[in-house]
Amino acid sequence: MFCPASFRRAVVEHIAHPPAQKLKDVADTMHNTATEIMKNKKEALENGTLDSGIAAGKDMMTGLLKRNLASAPQDRMTEEELLCQVNGLLFAAHDTTSSALSCTINLLAEHQEVQAKLRDEIRGAYRSHGKDLDYDQLNSLPYLDAVCRESLRIYAPAPLVVRIAAKDWTLPLYYPIKSKDGKLMSSTINVSKGTAVYISFRAANRDERTWGSDAGEFRPDRWLKPLLESVSDARMPSVYSSIDDPFNLISNFNFDLSEEQIKWKAAGVIKPHIQYPDSTTSKEPMMPMKVTLLSDME
Secondary structure, X not given: OOOOHHHHHHHHHOOOOHHHHHHHHHHHHHHHHHHHHHXXXXXXXXXXXXXXXXXXXXXXXXXHHHHHHHOOHHHOOOHHHHHXXXXXXXXXXXXXXXXXXXXXXXXXXXXXXXXXXXXXXXXXXXXXXXOOOOHHHHHOOHHHHHHHHHHHHHOOOOOEEEEEOOOOEEEEEEEEEEOOOOOXXXXXXXXXXXXXXXXXXXHHHOOHHHHOOOOOOOOHHHHHOOOOHHHHHHOOOOOOOOOOOHHHHHHHEEEEEOOOEEEEEEEOEEEEEEEOOOOOEOOOOOOOEEEEEOOOOO
């Protein structure tokens, strides 16, 4: 049965359940933020300052507005549809970006030699181009690219996704299922319409059959030379993503592990929690870290 949004809102307003009210507040905050962003972007588009803002007009929000305006009238998204897209971008990017940053910094703290090598590359780029590096200059830093790729391979921000089959289908398996005695059992799986298919990026990114015996190790250098044929042949989706400004952090600070033990929990995205001696963990995500400010000469 379809219920209008106004009715659903009224029902939630009268539910005396703190988690439900907190979820409502989160939804309201996201909606209000998306509305404000859309308003500011439209004003910038009208007064001609859109391309001089953040990312020089190359951000996803600006691209969305421009592409929509360039579309034929019958193909354009409505105001509500645009707002839904902005909400989706905000919701999808917030936790995954913070998770990717946390994982990367933690890995660099565990591997000081990688951190030092990355810092040298970034500072070299600053000396050559200044500290305001553009997109092309960032892409020309091979070790930064390798560190980002390797961090996202080891700790995919969303380690598991679920997809519902829209129709009956037969899925081919890159690695056929075998019995315990090694005999081939099946190289395909029949999936019926409506079946939930769970896809583990974490398992795929750490599969020794694809990545080799060091699949579980953080080794950025693997990206600086041709990948194993098993990786290329598997046609894995890209593990690269834009991590928000790690180069400035690594250039100016040194990160080291604290005395606290960190446990990574998956709740949609993976998040760090402190693990206490009694095996309990902190209620809120947190990752204590020793951070040292570096001078320009260090």
